[in-house]
Amino acid sequence: MDQYKEAGVDIAAGNELVHRIKKIAKQTRTRKNENEIGNFSGTYQLGSKSILASTDGVGTKLMIAQEAQVYDSIGIDCVAMCANDILAQGAQPLFFLDYLAVGQNNPEKLEKIVKGVADGCIDAEMELIGGETAEMPDMYDKDEFDIAGFTVGICETNDLLTNKLPQEGDILIGLPSNGLHSNGYSLVRKILFKDHHYSLDDKLEILNNESLKDELLKPTKIYVKAVKKLLESKLIHGIAHITGGGLLENVPRMLNEKLQAVIDTDAWEPNPIFKLLKEEGKLDDANCYRIFNMGIGLVLCVDPNNYQKVCSQLESENETYFKIGKLEARASGDSAIKLLKGGKNIQ
Structure with missing residues (x-):
C-alpha cells in the first residue's frame, strides 16, 4: 500500500512530471550543456566556470508552523533546501532571494520569518540580497503564508560533481x-x-x-x-x-x-x-x-x-x-x- 499517495502525494506522478519537463526544457537550450534537468541543482556553464541555481519551498511543514504560531525557524528550512542542493553539485552557494506570499501583511510576523532566512544564510555562508513579498487576500486567508527561495552558487566547471566521478568500490x-x-x-x-x-x-x-x-x-x-x-x-x-x-x-x-x-x-x-x-x-x-x-x-x-x-x-x-x-x-x-x-x- 502506498501510504504517501493516500496522504495526497504521488511520487510516481512527480517523477513523470520531471521526465516531461526535461523534454520541454531542452527546447530552450542556447549553448552546449551536458547537465540535464533532474540533478540536485540547475547548471549554466560560462567558460571555465559553472553557475548553479536551486529553488525550493518548505511544503506542508508550513501548516505546522502556522498552527503553532512559530515563525522564526521556517526560513532556515527554505534556505537549507536550496543551499544543500547547490552543495550536492560541488558548488559554494553565493546568495539567496526569498519570496513570501501572504494573506495579510503582518510586519512583526514576516520579520520573524525573514530573520530565519537570514539565520540560514549565515549558516550557509551566503548573502541574502533581496526578495519579494506579495499580499494576496483572495488567494490566502489572513493568517496563511507561503515561502519559497532561490539560491545561486559557483564553481569551476572541472570541479562539478557529476555522475562520471563515482567509481566501483567508493x-x-x-x-x-x-x-x-x-x-x-x-x-x-x-x-x-x-x-x-x-x-x-x-x-x-x-x-x-x-x-x-x-x-x-x-x-x-x-x-x-x-x-x-x-x-x-x-x-x-x-x-x-x-x-x-x-x-x-x-x-x-x-x-x-x-x-x-x-x-x-x-x-x-x-x-x-x-x-x-x-x-x-x-x-x-x-x-x-x-x-x-x-x-x-x-x-x-x-x-x-x-x-x-x-x-x-x-x-x-x-x-x-x-x-x-x-x-x-x-x-x-x-x-x-x-x-x-x-x-x-x-x-
Whole structure:
C-alpha cells in the first residue's frame, strides 16, 4: 500500500512530471550543456566556470508552523533546501532571494520569518540580497503564508560533481539529519493528527518527552560548513541530498547506470520521530526509506584511499558521520540502490 499517495502525494506522478519537463526544457537550450534537468541543482556553464541555481519551498511543514504560531525557524528550512542542493553539485552557494506570499501583511510576523532566512544564510555562508513579498487576500486567508527561495552558487566547471566521478568500490558516508527536515509532512500530518489525533503540545516518551511541536519544527540542517573544505580539497566523488524520495530516490541521482549503491541501514540509528511514524502509520521499511530521510540528510561518495582524510576533516568540523555502504558494479536488471537490514534487501 502506498501510504504517501493516500496522504495526497504521488511520487510516481512527480517523477513523470520531471521526465516531461526535461523534454520541454531542452527546447530552450542556447549553448552546449551536458547537465540535464533532474540533478540536485540547475547548471549554466560560462567558460571555465559553472553557475548553479536551486529553488525550493518548505511544503506542508508550513501548516505546522502556522498552527503553532512559530515563525522564526521556517526560513532556515527554505534556505537549507536550496543551499544543500547547490552543495550536492560541488558548488559554494553565493546568495539567496526569498519570496513570501501572504494573506495579510503582518510586519512583526514576516520579520520573524525573514530573520530565519537570514539565520540560514549565515549558516550557509551566503548573502541574502533581496526578495519579494506579495499580499494576496483572495488567494490566502489572513493568517496563511507561503515561502519559497532561490539560491545561486559557483564553481569551476572541472570541479562539478557529476555522475562520471563515482567509481566501483567508493565508500558511502552518511551525515545525520536532525529529524524530518522538510519532507514527508503530508503523511506526517495524516498519521499524527488525522489518524491518531495527537496535539502539537503533546510530550511523548518516545521523543524523550520533547513536544511534537518542537520536534516537527526543527529546522533543516545546513551542511555547507561541514563539507566545503572537502570540496576544496577535491576529496568527494559525489553528494546526495536526501530530500523528498528519501535514500531510495536520491542516492541514485549521483550515480551512472553502471553502479549500484549498497547501503546497510543497520549502520546508524534513525531519529526517534521515524520510529513513531513507522509504528503509528504501520509503514513498511520500503515506504519509510522512500518518503523520509530516516536519519541521514546527506550522503558523501568518497574514494577508499581518501576515506581517512574525509573522516579527519569531518571530525575537525565536529560533524558526526557514519560509514553506511559502498558502490558496486550494477548487474543488468538490478536497481540503482540496494538497502539492507539484517543482511536482507528491504526494497
